[in-house]
Amino acid sequence: MSIKKLFAETFLAWMNGETASQSDIVISSRVRLARNLSDIAFPHLLNQESGQKFMQLIYEAWQKSEFKELKQMELVTFENLSALDRKILVEKHLISPNHAQSTAFYQGLLVKPDGSLAVMINEEDHLRIQCFLPGLQLEEAYRRAQEIDDALEKELDFAFDDRRGYLTSCPTNIGTGMRASLMLHLPAITISGQSGHIFQNLNQLGLTVRGIYGEGTEAIGNFFQLSNQITLGQSEEDINASLTTISQQVIEQERMLRKSLREQMKYQLEDRIGRAYGILTHARLISSNEALTLLSDVRLGVDMGMIPRISPNALNELVVDIRPAHLQKKAGSDMDAVSRDAKRAEVIREKLQTGEEGS
Numbered sequence: 001m002s003i004k005k006l007f008a009e010t011f012l013a014w015m016n017g018e019t020a021s022q023s024d025i026v027i028s029s030r031v032r033l034a035r036n037l038s039d040i041a042f043p044h045l046l047n048q049e050s051g052q053k054f055m056q057l058i059y060e061a062w063q064k065s066e067f068k069e070l071k072q073m074e075l076v077t078f079e080n081l082s083a084l085d086r087k088i089l090v091e092k093h094l095i096s097p098n099h100a101q102s103t104a105f106y107q108g109l110l111v112k113p114d115g116s117l118a119v120m121i122n123e124e125d126h127l128r129i130q131c132f133l134p135g136l137q138l139e140e141a142y143r144r145a146q147e148i149d150d151a152l153e154k155e156l157d158f159a160f161d162d163r164r165g166y167l168t169s170c171p172t173n174i175g176t177g178m179r180a181s182l183m184l185h186l187p188a189i190t191i192s193g194q195s196g197h198i199f200q201n202l203n204q205l206g207l208t209v210r211g212i213y214g215e216g217t218e219a220i221g222n223f224f225q226l227s228n229q230i231t232l233g234q235s236e237e238d239i240n241a242s243l244t245t246i247s248q249q250v251i252e253q254e255r256m257l258r259k260s261l262r263e264q265m266k267y268q269l270e271d272r273i274g275r276a277y278g279i280l281t282h283a284r285l286i287s288s289n290e291a292l293t294l295l296s297d298v299r300l301g302v303d304m305g306m307i308p309r310i311s312p313n314a315l316n317e318l319v320v321d322i323r324p325a326h327l328q329k330k331a332g333s334d335m336d337a338v339s340r341d342a343k344r345a346e347v348i349r350e351k352l353q354t355g356e357e358g359s
């Protein structure tokens with residue numbers, strides 16, 4: 001897969017939910033490591049001169065490294081990317097919405113074209129090394145992010161303090177600089193009105209619950225990102241182990257609530273899922289939020305065996321395919337809101353038909 005395909009096509013490694021662990025509930029695992037160079041100003045203080053020096057160091061480190069996966073990554077700077085392509089990267093979760101605002105030559109992304117590894121350059125920190133994998137696999141995501149970290153650290157001098165660990169722009173990331181996160185689909189917890197107290201408990205256990213695109217975004221389509229709050233005083237392995245253990249309990253709750261919804265509200269649930277499927281397979285105009293909400297019901301219906309099986313890969317891909325920048329890229333021209341709603345409805349109809357297993 002080349003970098004061109006990354007922009008032209010939707011499917012990424014983390015969408016491959018066919019065989020991944022717990023992928024009916026855990027869509028993806030992400031580990032990111034925040035790193036800064038020791039003798040260069042933090043990103044918000046960079047100017048033309050220091051930005052240039054910084055990019056030169058990164059470029060040389062990437063070129064010099066012998067590590068295979070780093071060599072397979074490509075460097076894109078935001079000055080060479082259109083606003084549409086930057087939005088494409090946000091919709092694929094490879095960069096944050098804030099990062100996409102910039103057009104500076106010293107902001108960009110080092111990315112493996114299958115999207116499993118991506119390093120945000122000069123977002124909040126100089127480098128944010130990320131690994132994205134399908135299902136519940138934080139340990140493996142950490143292992144792969146750490147390999148990129150080690151390869152870069154061979155060539156670069158990272159800001160590190162013996163007592164405090166890695167130094168970061170925001171004090172909340174000091175120490176490991178690690179955020180481990182799981183993208184969870186929790187429709188039964190939401191439908192049964194349990195999300196408020198479950199999320200409050202998760203906060204008390206040192207975890208953060210965020211919306212579908214991370215910090216400051218809404219939880220549309222019952223997708224929630226669960227991640228660690230604390231980065232200091234705990235090893236990376238302990239952070240991953242604790243997030244995995246706690247998320248297992250959330251997964252169990254979701255499964256239990258799905259079971260009790262089936263027992264206590266069978267007809268209402270079947271009706272809700274059948275209607276969602278009916279609308280998605282017949283609508284001619286549909287907004288992004290409505291589509292995500294209905295796709296959540298359809299995903300639940302598939303997982304509970306209430307409607308024909310649609311491959312999890314097709315459903316994962318659809319969640320990104322129907323976002324405005326992806327639709328616009330497909331259409332190859334600017335689109336007004338009605339044209340986008342029409343294109344979205346068409347993409348969904350096609351995908352649900354071809355994604356049905358046995359069709």
Ligand SMILES: Nc1ncnc2c1ncn2[C@@H]1O[C@H](COP(=O)(O)OP(=O)(O)OP(=O)(O)O)[C@@H](O)[C@H]1O
Nearest residue numbers: 028029030093095096179181182183212213214215
């Ligand atoms: N498990 C996940 N699967 C897919 N994408 C994810 C996952 N977790 C986070 N992301 C994506 O990573 C990007 C950054 O998320 P977010 O802002 O929450 O994290 P961060 O950069 O690590 O945050 P912070 O600076 O607040 O510590 C967003 O696009 C978000 O959707």
